[in-house]
Amino acid sequence: MQKTPLALQRTYPTVDFQAIPSACFVLEEKRLRENLELIKFVQEESGAQIILALKGFAMFGAFPLIRKYLSGTASSGLYEARLGYEEFGGEVHCFSTAYFEDEFEDILRYSDHLSFNSLNQWERFKPRVQHASKKISCAIRINPEYAEVTTDLYNPCIPGSRLGQTAPHFGDQLPEGIEGLHFHTLCESDSYALERTLAAIEDRFGKLLHQAKWVNMGGGHLMTREGYDVAHLIRVLKQFQEKYDVKVILEPGAAIAWQTGYLVTTVQDIFDSQGIQAVIIDASISAHMPDCIEMPYKPKILGAYDAVPTATAYRIGGSTCLAGDYVGDYRFDRPLQIGNRLVFDDMMHYTMVKTTFFNGVRHPSLGIWHEDGSFELVRKFSYEDYRSKLS
Numbered sequence: 001m002q003k004t005p006l007a008l009q010r011t012y013p014t015v016d017f018q019a020i021p022s023a024c025f026v027l028e029e030k031r032l033r034e035n036l037e038l039i040k041f042v043q044e045e046s047g048a049q050i051i052l053a054l055k056g057f058a059m060f061g062a063f064p065l066i067r068k069y070l071s072g073t074a075s076s077g078l079y080e081a082r083l084g085y086e087e088f089g090g091e092v093h094c095f096s097t098a099y100f101e102d103e104f105e106d107i108l109r110y111s112d113h114l115s116f117n118s119l120n121q122w123e124r125f126k127p128r129v130q131h132a133s134k135k136i137s138c139a140i141r142i143n144p145e146y147a148e149v150t151t152d153l154y155n156p157c158i159p160g161s162r163l164g165q166t167a168p169h170f171g172d173q174l175p176e177g178i179e180g181l182h183f184h185t186l187c188e189s190d191s192y193a194l195e196r197t198l199a200a201i202e203d204r205f206g207k208l209l210h211q212a213k214w215v216n217m218g219g220g221h222l223m224t225r226e227g228y229d230v231a232h233l234i235r236v237l238k239q240f241q242e243k244y245d246v247k248v249i250l251e252p253g254a255a256i257a258w259q260t261g262y263l264v265t266t267v268q269d270i271f272d273s274q275g276i277q278a279v280i281i282d283a284s285i286s287a288h289m290p291d292c293i294e295m296p297y298k299p300k301i302l303g304a305y306d307a308v309p310t311a312t313a314y315r316i317g318g319s320t321c322l323a324g325d326y327v328g329d330y331r332f333d334r335p336l337q338i339g340n341r342l343v344f345d346d347m348m349h350y351t352m353v354k355t356t357f358f359n360g361v362r363h364p365s366l367g368i369w370h371e372d373g374s375f376e377l378v379r380k381f382s383y384e385d386y387r388s389k390l391s
Contacts, residue, residue: 006041006230008034015262015369017343021377022266023283023364025352027062030371031260035224036069039255042223042230046237048248051093053219054080056253056349060087061368061378066256072112074219074251078103085110093216093251095141095182097162099125108132113249115139115182115216118165119175126177139180139216140165146200147185153294154187167204174211181208184218188254191233194221198240214247215240221250224258257348262302263289263364267340268319276329277314281342284318286325287358291350293324300345304330316342320359357386 020026043050052066053074060083072091073084078100084092095115099107104125107114114129114136116122122140129136143164147157156163164183174181185197194217202209209215223230241248265281272278285292292299298306307313307329314336317326357363363381370376 006038007228008038008224008226014373016375017262017264017341019375020264020367020369021365021380022264022341023281023288023362024264024377025261025347025364025366026264026375027059027257027261027348027366027368029062029065029368032062032065032257033371035256035258035260036066038224038230039252040069042234042237046234046248047241048237048250050250050252051091052084052088052256053251053253054084055353056219057257058083058353059257059348059366059378061366061376063088070256075111078106078110081107081110093249095184095216104128108134108136111136113137113139113180113214113216115141115180117141117163119169122175122178130177137179137214138177139182139212139214140170140175140178141182141184142167142201142205144183144185144197144201144204146197148189148193148196149185149187151187151295155185157185170205170208172207174208179212180214180216181205181212182216182218184216184220186218186220188222188225189220190222190225191229191236194233195236198236209244209246212244212246214249215244216249216251219251219253219255221252222255222258223252224255254349259346261346261348263344263347263351265342265344265364267336267338267342270314270336270338273315275313277312277336279314279316279336279342280319281316282319282362283364284320284322284325284358284361285316285327286318286320286322287356287361288318288364289327289344289347289351290354290356292327298328299347301330302343302345304332304342307331319361322358357389360386 051072051074052070055076073088074093075081075084077096081092081094091112092110093113094111097117141164143166147155149155265283269280311331313329315329366379368376
């Protein structure tokens with residue numbers, strides 16, 4: 001009998017946005033639990049291990065719920081490794097583009113699995129790993145020279161990439177002491193992109209796969225997105241593990257917190273700018289939603305639509321002095337007014353982990369809308385938080 005549906009059925013948000021202080025990132029606990037239930041199903045059916053990538057979602061106020069479903073965390077360096085070790089518990093998997101001499105003893109203390117970005121890094125730190133006080137399983141990150149990511153900023157396989165080693169550097173044998181292989185080439189991708197990626201990896205690294213004990217397939221597996229073929233993902237993972245007799249590890253960032261929360265903002269000013277209504281909110285796209293500019297993409301605002309020539313266009317902008325601190329043009333069923341709430345949807349993953357205090361603008365608070373209908377203000381930022389980042 002199927003343990004849980006193979007697709008999520010999203011419901012309209014039940015959050016009382018007027019009851020939340022502005023500006024504020026708000027996690028909807030119910031939606032996070034729904035994501036975790038599906039991810040748990042994938043783990044149980046496929047036999048793969050799925051861990052939380054802190055680079056995508058590190059709201060440790062939600063860790064008590066997440067650790068009921070996931071066994072550990074993936075980190076990108078010392079601070080994330082320590083956060084995973086101290087706040088989440090369980091296994092800590094660490095990959096860094098370069099480990100630093102003065103941090104490596106702490107990295108060893110917090111980590112259970114280490115992935116090295118190059119053979120040079122492995123040779124440099126191998127003696128310290130081998131003399132560590134506990135067993136640490138190590139891997140090398142590989143570059144399959146194949147990726148389906150169309151934005152170069154997020155493509156780790158562009159020519160001259162600094163992420164991972166290509167096949168000719170290995171020969172036919174894994175380096176002594178290396179038990180795993182690690183790749184990360186997906187970005188909000190489906191299971192068919194993974195299947196094609198694995199074909200490229202098998203073509204280039206097949207001999208090494210037969211020698212490995214585990215393969216970390218990184219993140220980018222957006223299994224909680226509507227329409228994702230979860231059954232196909234399970235088949236792909238099972239077949240790969242059976243073929244190579246390896247343990248598979250996934251470390252999704254976006255999939256954990258996909259469509260689980262919002263950024264609640266308030267309109268502070270509206271004025272005409274050459275026929276477009278310029279809107280200023282009490283948050284910043286540049287400082288608080290940087291992926292909208294980096295990717296770029298236009299986020300959904302609840303109750304808003306894309307602008308059209310026949311309706312009033314509102315250009316939603318942030319509170320910094322950056323000319324490009326705006327997210328695009330929208331229309332609304334009713335004219336916007338100062339004091340109206342604007343709620344940006346799907347603002348949990350790759351948002352809080354990337355925010356800045358640019359211009360010294362007020363940073364949005366952090367909160368959780370619990371399943372019982374109560375709101376918990378987890379963190380409110382202050383001048384001291386801004387000052388502490390400076391000299």
